[in-house]
Amino acid sequence: MSDKNPFYKILSIDGGGIRGLIAGLILVEIEKRTGKAISELFDLIAGTSTGGILALGLTVPDEKTGKAKYSAEEISKLYQERGNLIFQRNIKGLLGVFEEKYSSQGIETLLEEYFGESELKSALTDLLITSYDFEQMRQPFFFKSRQAKVNPRRNFKMKLIARATSAAPTYFEPFKLTTTRDEYYYSLLDGGIFANNPAMCAFAEAMKSYSPANLLMVSLGTGARTIEIAYEKAIHWGLLEWVRPLIYLMMNGNNETVDYQLKEIFAAREGSTYYRLQIDLPHDPEIQELDNVSPKNIRNLEKLAEELILNENNTLNEICNKLVSSSG
Template structure:
């Protein structure tokens, strides 16, 4: 809990889409943001995402990045190096059809090495060992393999008290679950039968998990305000290619798989457009960056990381994009109380109307006099201490002046 008497600052939220090889573009953009933030500070101090964002979230390859930046507290440059290493050591294998595949066992060992280097324990749990309300929270998503595409994803978080949470497990197990692909690697299983969990990446249903992130933020931070929401995509649907003009892949990849992958990208853009509408009346809060210059890079061409990086840098050189980056930095650094978390998840709120209290009464008769002793007793009864309930009963036979006494009392104490 924040210290008493200290004003709370606005929350900063970072959400990263999944996107295969294109996911590197998200890290390149984020590295540019951190570099500009470091240069804008008076002393040129370090700028790492976990120091500026209260929540870092992602799905698919975006989940790997979110854990690197949030749970492992890595710098953007270190995350880029590790991401490139995973691409070379794990995701660059191809079968005789030219189709990418990867082994979960190889992914596990590569992740464990990274985690051991950062924490000293290759089996470091996903949940933080020490609870700290002010520490950056990490949340990533996966979907039970037997569930439908419309299912609500399971949350793996670095903090306790999650609703619809995944099993308690290590960081590497979490990341294997969030990136498991039904065709490229098969589902990833956690636990032992009959209580075993089986997961595939949440890209099949929420490749852009922003809606689920905001829902969790509203639950985690009731009564707080948001300063910025930074959403980073991994390529627009109309620029994504899945089949090369030549080669065997275009002959053997099922049409349904192509359509499903296209739908994933379009779904991410749909969520992004819905967020644009949600924040349209609140300028300077929601920022989405999504490179649209990667037409020739297929989603599984991990050997083309350099081209992805070049496309991301070219995208950021556009005047409009560069200006939006500067505005995003201002919102992140300002931590202003821009919008409340109440309703940020889209839930309707019932507004309570407080009607002003009023007492309506008529004046006593003009010739009413006397009864000072009775009026004084009633005043002592109802106008005494503010810490106890008052009850006063005026009783008597009809026509003895009870009503006139009450009206006189109200007139005398109308203030």
């Protein structure tokens, strides 16, 4: 950030499984309106789970040109055309009761294809990707490109980071990540268990590392669940009935709490601006699922993204104008 670029610009992308397509298509629109790659527009990009995959995909460099290997449109096709490979049914499992619901083979094959041997230290802009170490550290684990550039022990292949941040309990098995020399390992879960909306993590990282006077933050949701849980039904639920609803409640609760906190913080920061782009999902359980990759649902998610873009047209213009004017 310089006098010419007065804003420190942060992009934050929520988790949300296949609904990451909604955020992906917003990013497609931002690239169209600005004529610039996402990695050229933001100083820091934070992502959780599917948002982490988007963040990594938008900052992986092309080996020949040194610029972004993928456009937002190309990354969005991962959801539009390859979703069935991400959520590849685990034939050993019985509806996820005795085994994780999906085999990790499909998503790992896809991540290998998209990221190859690219490493975190090569990211085109600062990255912050969330995960959670449940065995050794028993606390949040953050992948930071700034650390990776100076500490080989914190530099990992992007495909492995993408797998770690999206290791959602009951959906995929946990991920064991070893250090470069196999001298230590981390047992990792999806960052969504503590920061499905990583915007506050990104804010803390920016303040700690740069203490910028003026911030511009764009936080992208992946659709807010709106289905109510009836009290009379819930009081009769046991462990199995509560597992999936509890995951959704925790995600929604974190998303809305972080949004509230940042609105209050930015309201007190003169010269800084915070934008949250989110849409309520229809009262249709199929659309609200994290793993519904049917062609019908993909079309539904595309329509929701179009609706959000239309509703937030003026806000998007404002965001894009600020990004371009401060990106040099």
